[in-house]
Amino acid sequence: MNSNKLLTGAGIGALMLGMSTAAFAANWRYAIEEYEGDVQDVFAQEFKRYVEENSDHNVQVYRFGELGESDDMMEQLQNGILQFFNQSPGFTGSLIPSAQIFFVPYLLPTDMQTVLEFFDESKAINEMFPKLYAEHGIELLKMYPEGEMVITTDEPIKTVEDFQNKKIRIMTNPLLAETYNAFGATPTPLPWGEVYGGLQTGILDGQENPIFWIESGKLYEVSPHLTFTGHGWFTTALLANQDFYEGLSKENKQLVDAATEAAYDLTTEHIQGLAEESLNKIKKNCDKCTFTHLDDQQVAKLKKKAPQVEKAFVEMAGETGKKLLKQFNADLEAVKSDKE
Structure with a gap:
């Protein structure tokens, strides 16, 4: 991003000032990893609207940069400074390997409707994941997709060989490093606040994100060659501090659950067509940008790399990961069968 906002003493001071010593504070604090108008912000603002229209509570939304990087906000959630936090499982991977x-x-399909149906109906998403988060004092309220991942680079990527030695920024996530190693690139973990500058100065050769984030963050200005590989979706999750959530009254717990469902419904509607809208904005604003959809032959080459990443996942996540992967595949097959 152009602006690299840092966590300051003043920011933490303002946050602490807004805290109540009561566990059931009427001022609930909710942090997101994105900026105004982005997908997580759409979710958060609808959650806020629902809570405030149906109770006397207030929801204070903190956007990216106001409270630090993702790891900082997760620590604040676990310590009870935040009641709610939207975090991608990509950042949660070090805490919860699964x-x-x-x-x-290439585990998830590329079709939007199939993906949405999977998130609605998946036992892995809706039954297994909440138990995994609960082991770390976190209440998983909802997982949802934001958009298909797109890779941007300093040069066009037309073949798998073009990935060779490209320094691609990744989240601090061991399995994502395995993916880009398998693709032939050089995975380069870097905090989000440093990505725009890293691309601008050549520290990075590229990065991956959903297209709306590439457009809103103007990453195309410094990484103008977009490659569509169909290899994955950006997923995020609304989390709550477990002590806070379990300590809510029955009415307030129902309020939080209803607000979550309202936000989910609005957001899943919002993301439909968002990729095309964002792509058109980039095309309008960037004459030097190129847009490459890898052909079937090149995609097949990348898909051949997937089993080694899957194997690495099982090694990292152990028996729990093996069970989760089995359920994931069963859920995906069920969704596909429904469409036949």
Whole structure:
């Protein structure tokens, strides 16, 4: 991003000032990893609207940069400074290795409706994941997709060989590193606040993100060659501090659950067509940008790399990861069968 906002003493001071010593504070604090108008912000603002229209509570939304990087906000959630936090499983992978399953390439389909149906109906998503988060004092309220991942680079990528030695920025996620190693690139972990500058100065050769984030963050200005590989989706999750959530009254717990469902419904509607809208904005604003959809032959080459990443996932996540992967595949088959 152009602006690299840092966590300051003043920011933490303002946050602490807004805290109540009561566990059931009427001022609920909710942090997201994105900026105004982005997908997580759409979710958060609808959650806020629902809570405030149906109770006397207030929801204070903190956008990216106001409270630090993702790891900082997760620590604040676990310590009870935040009541709610939207975090991608990509960042949660170091805490919950099984959450890295979303970075096994070509596991999820590319069709929007199939993906949405999977998130609605998946036992892995809705039954297994909440138990995994609960082991770390976190209440998983909802997982949802934001958009298909797109890779941007300093040069056009037309073949798998073009990935060779490209320094691609990744989240701090061991399995995502395995994916880009398998693709032939050089995975380069870097905090989000440093990505725009890293691309601009050549520290990085590229990065991956959903197209709306590439457009809103103007990453195309410094990484103008977009490659569509169909290898994965960006997924995020609304989390709550478990002590806070379990300590809510029955009415307030129902309020939080209803607000979550309202936000989910609005957001899943919002993301439909968002990729095309964002792509058109980039095309309008960037004469030097190129847009490459890898052909079937090149995609097949990348898909051949997926089993080694899947194997690495099982090694990292152990028996739990093996069970989760089995359920993931069963859920995906069920969704596909429904469409036949």
